[in-house]
Amino acid sequence: MDFSFDPATQELLAQARAFVDDRVLPAEPQLDAELAATPDRWDVRPVVRRLQHQARAEGLWNLFLPGEAGAGLSNVSYAPIAEATGWSPRLAPAAFNCAAPDTGNMEVLAEFGTPAQQERWLAPLLRADIRSAFCMTEPDVASSDATNIGTRIRRDGDHYVITGRKWWSTGAMNPDAAIFIVMGKTDPDAARHRRQSMILVPRDTPGVRVVRPLTVFGYDDRDHGGHAEIAFDDVRVPAANLIAGEGDGFAIAQARLGPGRIHHCMRALGTGERALALMTERARTRTAFGGPLADQGVVREWAAEARVQLEALRLLVLKTAWLMDTVGNRRAMTEIQAIKVAVPRAVLQIVDRAIQLHGGAGVSGDTPLAELYAGVRSLRIADGPDEVHLSSLGRSQLRAGATP
């Protein structure tokens, strides 16, 4: 048993942390200024382009992607780097070209795409020349149960025709999001998990209509392309746009969700660390009732509990990553579900307490806390709500035998 990172990871991590600390965090006010100056634009802002340029030059690029197409890191090695980007979810993941949903989409293309699909869409995504969206969730059904999906993908000669309505297509408000991966049913009569397929739909295909942006606790998340509701009305794409085969949609979704979920957890830990750092800073510098807040017993308990939670959950995330590296994503499913539920819960409490310690500044835009809260809060819903994962975990647990 060994809880230390290998030297190469330590080195890369130090570099990534320094980048976040020296370049990303100081750039946050600039992002705010650029967004305020262009309230009606959804595309990537200049400050992000600049950071991407710098990060790529430093080799901090596509670190999420295993194999030759990406940086080739293990999940364990990527974990602390992803965590560092979680300190600034609005800037750092994009700066490193490690931002959802592009990461998951690139994984899908790298793993399941044809060479032609990879050349056409993966290559520009790896260069951050374009962005992408993942169109799975639907407004009318409980999408955590994939068999509910209503969007239809019908074969028509050399084409497929897509009809349906999606929402929470993150990034799709950004006009640079040139390609959408759409999940729909090709065969409603097939076996339960063989009904769905995934298909590539270029944004400019006739029949694609970006209906409106959605908000998360009042935030439109313009900094990462927002969240769109999209209508697909008889959208016709070449049959070659299908990813893998008909009926493979569910399996691809599962393959995509495992890494997606752990990446969210890694970043959320970083968000929790930042909230704790802000709490610490505030506690030291703010005075009330005769002394700094750091002297209050209740504040100390908050800090202590935050530290304990973050330490324990980081280890669980790392062990999950290690299982993915050593026995495969599929056999790490239980652990992925565990962190998917436990990490956002804990981080939300930490952010909430950091807000409380900041008073009015905490709920406002004067600290990043309220927006961080909103982002982590949505993780309890995205990719399956907590309750679905807990129920599944509980069922497994109650089936398992147990001895000392």
Next chain:
Amino acid sequence: MDFSFDPATQELLAQARAFVDDRVLPAEPQLDAELAATPDRWDVRPVVRRLQHQARAEGLWNLFLPGEAGAGLSNVSYAPIAEATGWSPRLAPAAFNCAAPDTGNMEVLAEFGTPAQQERWLAPLLRADIRSAFCMTEPDVASSDATNIGTRIRRDGDHYVITGRKWWSTGAMNPDAAIFIVMGKTDPDAARHRRQSMILVPRDTPGVRVVRPLTVFGYDDRDHGGHAEIAFDDVRVPAANLIAGEGDGFAIAQARLGPGRIHHCMRALGTGERALALMTERARTRTAFGGPLADQGVVREWAAEARVQLEALRLLVLKTAWLMDTVGNRRAMTEIQAIKVAVPRAVLQIVDRAIQLHGGAGVSGDTPLAELYAGVRSLRIADGPDEVHLSSLGRSQLRAGATP
């Protein structure tokens, strides 16, 4: 002991509830539409004007205000009506002219104002011809400790000169907010609670500068005039604008805060009821994994716990109101602190669970839940953070002797 409302209260309550149900809730989409159509305006929107007209015609007007100037209701009688308005915090309180901070400001003027001050400012407020703001909290200090307040109010002949910076001046972004009540120090060397005074500052006085709006999570709260940061630079007003005497500021603030806090709690209970109603509706109609969500044991527990919490805390609010009616606001201070802490905590959990049950719709603008959450969340900070009240309550408790 009698837990029933008297017949007059029941009748008025039935009327108020019907108004909220029949007129206010259906008008919410119209408010959204009007706000979307006028994104840069902060004043009262036409739909509010229309509802105010109707409510006033029905006698549902100024119900918060005891005595002759208002409707003359007891706190106990006002409580369930205020709760009904909490179902739609954006519209209903304003429709009844019972919205903070005007309510507190009207109370101050009714109780402490001179006839001239009342004629000039209270009268138009009671008619909703103008709005007002209360300028107490400051960005640079922990305002829960009133002795920290930095704004200075200096006598200069027949005038007072005000210098300082305030924020979280709710409603002040609305240009109709014609009058600000400003808290500041007149005598920094006086006894701890005799240093502060309150003074009336018309919005258009030279030196008053509304600096910027603040957001609560991502909401600017334009529907009730937003929250402003305001700079007062050598603002000169007639000495007659002082409310009561020099050094009375702390006492007036205390007098104002008691009713203000209980009103917030009353409305928050209504917000909790609405969240529970939305949860119920969703649980009945949304299907997942083979049945309605209402069949899930976890969802039932949420509904049950919400009901129990709301019932218990409503009684504590009502008892507090009854104490204010029978022994006075001052002797109800402990109970006011208790509900100030307990009600928002409980309601936040209910709203959060309602959000969770709604999935993506819950965090978005498609349900009122996320915005309700933000509003109630700020109550844990406004008028003194929970921790200050808990510490004060705990100190009292640990001083008291106890026998069976």
Next chain:
Amino acid sequence: MDFSFDPATQELLAQARAFVDDRVLPAEPQLDAELAATPDRWDVRPVVRRLQHQARAEGLWNLFLPGEAGAGLSNVSYAPIAEATGWSPRLAPAAFNCAAPDTGNMEVLAEFGTPAQQERWLAPLLRADIRSAFCMTEPDVASSDATNIGTRIRRDGDHYVITGRKWWSTGAMNPDAAIFIVMGKTDPDAARHRRQSMILVPRDTPGVRVVRPLTVFGYDDRDHGGHAEIAFDDVRVPAANLIAGEGDGFAIAQARLGPGRIHHCMRALGTGERALALMTERARTRTAFGGPLADQGVVREWAAEARVQLEALRLLVLKTAWLMDTVGNRRAMTEIQAIKVAVPRAVLQIVDRAIQLHGGAGVSGDTPLAELYAGVRSLRIADGPDEVHLSSLGRSQLRAGATP
């Protein structure tokens, strides 16, 4: 609406409180001494006899029982008196002849018993000449679902023959517990809630065998007759021992459980108050790290939260009592379920924190806290576990429509 007790209740309450404070609490060490001196006896100890004599002389007797047979108090009037007895659950309820399960058994006999049954068993119970037990729960089935009950009561000519096994028959280890009320099935084929009947079984009937005592967290509860497992092997009693008619068992149980549950809650509030009083005393007198524990912020929060919880839940208990008094036990069922769940939960947290503040003394027999914890903990299981009540409450809530 009126939150005050009427003068008669206030007077009786003052008397009851004084009795508990002056006579009962100081007698606790004597009870310990008597129990230690007679480790193998389960009957009522002399100190209890003495207190009963005094209480009866003062008129503090059978206060739980409405109507002519008892003191004729309303539930609202009895509530604060029962709470006072909850300060010393081992002594005070017995001293006032208001201890479970005798209270419920007396209610059953008073409401459903024949004159002969009342004369034979109710009269000596009202004088505390004998004690009684209630035999409902069974070891082999989930007794919260009454249809599971396995004990059979078969008619055989002029007799009934009872066969089955019961446990958690509180008080039955006491040889003075002369009469058992036994719940069993008379007609397994009847409608679901018409299968059960209740029957009086004198302790000395052949075939009745008290198998063993049960413990609650290590406590044998000898002070109130312990908790017995009892076997009934072909126990033959006269047909006249049936309470009400065949098939009435479920209805009688429901009638008995409502008051039983609220009495438990009333007393539990008193237990919570005592724990808070002990916490307060400890916080004032114990010094650590340079000052009394009462100066610690965390301790203050505990005291504050305890106070808030107790105030809110007391009101919910009182409102429930008021509903029972005004609209009947049946229509107060929802509220009874609510307090059944909410009160023990809250009181357990308070007692647990009081334990924590006392350190080693808290878990030991040097304070009453650990034993109080064990007693209240069992309330979360007795008369239906929390989860059954929450599920039932939640189902009702999710069925109800809701408007402001």
Next chain:
Amino acid sequence: MDFSFDPATQELLAQARAFVDDRVLPAEPQLDAELAATPDRWDVRPVVRRLQHQARAEGLWNLFLPGEAGAGLSNVSYAPIAEATGWSPRLAPAAFNCAAPDTGNMEVLAEFGTPAQQERWLAPLLRADIRSAFCMTEPDVASSDATNIGTRIRRDGDHYVITGRKWWSTGAMNPDAAIFIVMGKTDPDAARHRRQSMILVPRDTPGVRVVRPLTVFGYDDRDHGGHAEIAFDDVRVPAANLIAGEGDGFAIAQARLGPGRIHHCMRALGTGERALALMTERARTRTAFGGPLADQGVVREWAAEARVQLEALRLLVLKTAWLMDTVGNRRAMTEIQAIKVAVPRAVLQIVDRAIQLHGGAGVSGDTPLAELYAGVRSLRIADGPDEVHLSSLGRSQLRAGATP
């Protein structure tokens, strides 16, 4: 980073688990029977002797002790074995001669004892020929603050004379506990952490009086020698009985407490696993309301949350052990405090829910759950209450700087 145990550890662990499963758990009823048959004896019962004999023969002996005197395991390797013993805290630790307080006392003697002290006391302890006690906590002061300790150890020629009163001397009711390690003040005027010394006091020294046993909830813990209050009245022992030098007491205590705390946490994890196993078994086999409890959503959530908590905290315990192995106990102090607080909290919730699922059986002696609860509950107090550790952790956290 590597989350797997090395092969030697895996092998030993498999052996230890099999021993607990095959020999220890089935022996629990025998222990109950032996205790019931000898209610007034506190010494080690025959079943323990038998298990010790078997375990020693198998080499499962003194595994806690690093270095030559013991089995030489690292903390990481010992951790899962200690966890396995936590399934049966009454039997397994003693069976392996790994039970507190003997473990800590053996560590002290091995690390700080003179050869003579080791020969006289360590050797028979390593053979389990005698037992021992650790006399540190005092009834009259908050012993978590070591400077409070009141016991005096005065030099008098070739002897030391000890006067004071201790309690919670675990194991000391057992007459086989032949040696007590006593902490007291040798120089009240020395620097804060140089005032205390530790000294060996044979049980049969004149002036030593075991006053009484203490209970934990209602348990006397006879199976591991109970918890004694002990008076030391002018107890005279040779000066050679001092452990290390005068003033070294605090340092020895710190050295002893680190391993002691982590051992408690390791075992508590096993206790949590056993509670979860019992919960699982019950949920599968108990039927209510038409199906097994395992089909209830709430029960599934309990099982899921238990699993997540245990996984995360086990990793934190293992990392702490790894730090102790690699950088030393002193630099693992923060982590030791973290697990000291977090593990018992989580395990208590799991045991409590297992109790709830078992209904009446859960609080009684028919399952081990209530006694397990009592044991883990006392861990929140022993070796410093949670609040002291949280405050210390929080202070450290609020001092530390933080960057991504």
